[in-house]
Amino acid sequence: MTKELPSLEGPVCALPKSHKDRIVIGHGSGGKMTADLIRDIFYPPLSNPALLAGNDAGVVQLADGSMLAISTDAHVVSPLFFPGGDIGKLAICGTVNDVAMVGAKPLYLTASFILEEGLELSILESVVQSMKSSAEEAGVEIISGDTKVVAHGEADGLYISTTGVGELNPGLKIGGAEAKPGDLVIISGTIGEHGIAVLEARGELGFESNLESDTAPLNHLVAAMLTASKNIHVLRDPTRGGVATALNEISRQSGVGIILEEDSLPILPAVAAACEMLGFDPLYIANEGKLLAIVSQEDVENVLAVMRKTRYGENAAVIGVVEGSPQGRVLLKTVLGSTRIVDVLAGEMLPRIC
Amino acid sequence: MKYLAEYRDAELVHSTIAKIKETVSQPWTLMEICGGQTHSIIKNGLDQLLPDEIELVHGPGCPVCVTPLELIDKALAIASQPDVIFTSYGDMLRVPGSQADLFSIRAQGGDVRVVYSPLDALKIAQENPNKEVVFFAIGFETTAPANVMSILQAEQLKVSNYSILVSHVRVPPAIETILGSPNNRVQGFLAAGHVCAVMGYWEYLPIAKKYQIPISVTGFEPLDIVQGILDTVESLEAGESPVKNSYIRAVTEQGNKAAQQSINRVFESCDRKWRGIGLIPNSGWRLNSAYADFDAEQRFNVQAIEAEESPLCISGLVLQGIKKPAECEAFGNLCTPENPLGATMVSDEGACAAYYRYRNQPAENARDIK
The missing domain is CATH 3.90.650.10 (PurM-like C-terminal domain)
Structure with missing residues (x-):
């Protein structure tokens, strides 16, 4: 580079847009904006050790010493059916996997459904059948659920939120903070x-x-x-x-x-x-x-x-x-x-x- | 991938770099014109592999970066209107205007959609006859044929609810502006391969002659880029200033005649403001009078919008190759891809974004993996 650089004449840029006052689509990307949202909006008021560990599932110990892993995941995929899967399969696998990622054995799931007015029942039936197959493959049971219907245009067909519980061997210590040089x-x-x-x-x-x-x-x-x-x-x-x-x-x-x-x-x-x-x-x-x-x-x-x-x-x-x-x-x-x-x-x- | 793997072959890239090392005898400063080339150079770390004598400076060839602020403001004004579907290439959505960006407009209820082609925007217009559909037609010569094709099809299909907001710019006037600047350090150019696939390279022959500067038409894969550098360095070392075609699989001297004819039918030459550089006479295109009905600026009466750039970032100097991104005080702290001060930080093709994503921190800690 030359040693003498010209003065900054003719500067050109607009002021930054930080998107601090409104949700934009990037807040759901899973990237930096999502991380900022979690750090700034969710962590401060809800803070506890299991949450702040920042793993796919929260891990807690019960009074008898046994360990539980709990995770929850909302599914809003569009379209509802895609090659290799559908929103039902995704809703089971997503939560089963999050529970498994702390080394736990997933056992039970709950599911809540947000249904848009006008959704064809045959679509819902196919999705629930798919949830059944995936749950069987994973060896988990769906033991509770909830259904809400919103007016036409207030959702995109069907959203599913699932929560999963698994048991964890107390001797295991698997988590995002455990990586070591040489691994x-x-x-x-x-x-x-x-x-x-x-x-x-x-x-x-x-x-x-x-x-x-x-x-x-x-x-x-x-x-x-x-x-x-x-x-x-x-x-x-x-x-x-x-x-x-x-x-x-x-x-x-x-x-x-x-x-x-x-x-x-x-x-x-x-x-x-x-x-x-x-x-x-x-x-x-x-x-x-x-x-x-x-x-x-x-x-x-x-x-x-x-x-x-x-x-x-x-x-x-x-x-x-x-x-x-x-x-x-x-x-x-x-x-x-x-x-x-x-x-x-x-x-x-x-x-x-x- | 066939037809790509060949041009990413490590052995061929290294043997070409070895030839550059054999050829070079003194420092040379080269500019790659196109943002796609900048992205490839930084992503593949090609500058790390070149001999110290070769300095690459990054040119103004990112259409997102050079689109003037007031045009972004015009886009925001149109996209905010009810009964408008505003369509754009994805990376324009994050470019800040004076007050907002297209993402903010979308969050406030504006119908802003990402499309991959203006023909998709035309299709949206056909499917939504009660809405006005506007496509943000930015870019260099590369995107012009597709943009004019959407206008010609709209004319033929009598789609009256389709218009385009045009901010087209051309490479040759930018090269002449850089070469005519008293601060110019560029001694050789890698011309933009895809621009030349459309336009050919006949336009560059008089420039090379007038300014006595070698120009090599260069592609985008690692082997293309080091070949373009080798060709340019050979010219410089020989004291010659030819226009060489280092991208023969895509480019001919005359380019794509049919595409050029379509452009000439719909567009006419005009002065254009370049973000960071300023007004360059005859450096762009606009719709000619026969197609003025498709001009979104007129249809939505936004011609009068003007905007002042804020004095915070140095993207103008980066775009002219005078400074590198890391020399900006705001780089990486005040200015990041999620919070861009300037357009060069927004697009993947912008030099600042490429440096931030791939070079935010020195890379000497990397070691071999078994």
Whole structure:
């Protein structure tokens, strides 16, 4: 660079828009804006240790010493049916997986339905049938529910909120703050299918990929992994915001750096191609049937071997390593040997102009 | 992916960089024109791999970044009106106007929709005959053919509730403005491959001759970019100033004649303000008088809106290649992608956003993974 820089004549920029006074769509992206909302609006008045742990499920100990994991998740996917799944399957798997991500065994779910006036009952029936199948696969029961109807136009067909309870072995300590330098990062399979499949089902892409959502209950996979190693430090399902956002959360919670190897990321060609066309990065696309595991290096081969024998872990792979620094950062080593930051999404992911 | 993997091949990229190292004998400053190239350079860390003698400065070729503030304000004024569906490419939604952005308008009830093509916007107009549908037609020469196609189709299909808010700009006048500046440091250009796929590169021949500066038409994949750099450095080292085509799989000298004819049928040349640079004579396009009915500025009577830029950020200097993003005091603290002070921080193609996303912190901690 030249030493003498010109004065700042002809400056050009507008004042910032911080969106502090109103909800905008980016607050639901799972990225930085969502994190700010949780930190500024929810944490201060509701603060307690289980909440502030910031894991997919809150963990509490009962008077008799037993441990419970509880999680809740609202589902507003549009369209209601998409290749590889539907809102019912998603509502079961999303909550089952959140409970499983602290190492708990999910047992019971509750479900509340917000139905829009005019919704066809046959649609509701199909969704409930799908919930039944997924609950059976996961081995959980739906033991309570609630139904509300809102006027036509006040909801988009059908929203489902589910809450799940699971029991947790008191000896386990799995959470976002437990990653340690030297650990390796495992992904249970290929990334990005759910987000692209749903975009395609909305008819917004203008092309067909034949991709299916990966929506699946992962609790049996987790149970198998726990038999293979006592040194699984973190489990997280990279849903909204994708692998990049989940790993950024973990890097901050644990105060570690996470270094990914671009070459090792498992991505289906159809996902890679769709992302190329849309200007998206697969690292930020939602998954609904994948988990990230951060595991002691010496146990990784055992864990991988067990995962690869299961239905939802066949393509499990090591994608990165945990380092002492840079704390709170995720970096990616490119195939060319250079390095770049993998940041959290700022707000809504926006397709690029060209 | 076939046809992409070949141009991301690490061995080929490294052997091309080795040739650059063999060729270069002194410092050279090159500018890549296009924001898509900036994004690719930073995302792939290409500048980390180049010899120290090569400095890349980032050009004004991000359409989101150079769209003037007052045009954003016009967009906001139109999108706020009832019975309007305002359609836009996604990354324009976050660009701040004087008071708000399109996201805020949407949060307050405005019907603002992201589309992937102006033809999708036209379809929305056909499906909503009782609404006025407006497309935010920004961009360089690359997006112009699709935008004029939507107008020609609207004319043919007699869709009267469709109009476009035009802010089209062209690359050659921007290059001449940069070269004519007393602060200019640029010694060679990587021309924007997709612009040239439409327009060809015949327009650049007189510029290269007049300013004695080599220009290489360059693509967007890592191998394309290092090839463009190699071609430009070879010209500089030889003391020559040719226009080379380093993107032959997409670009010819004459470009896409049919696209150019469509553009000439619907648009006419005009002066344009560039955010951060100012007014450049004859640097853009607007609808000509035969198609003035499709002009959203006239239809919604927003021509009179003017806006003053605030003196907070230096994106103008970044767009002209005079400064790098990290030299801005606001970079990364006051100005971030979720809270952008300037348009260069908004779009993925904006130089500041690319630096923030991929370079917020030094990368020397990275190590090999087994």
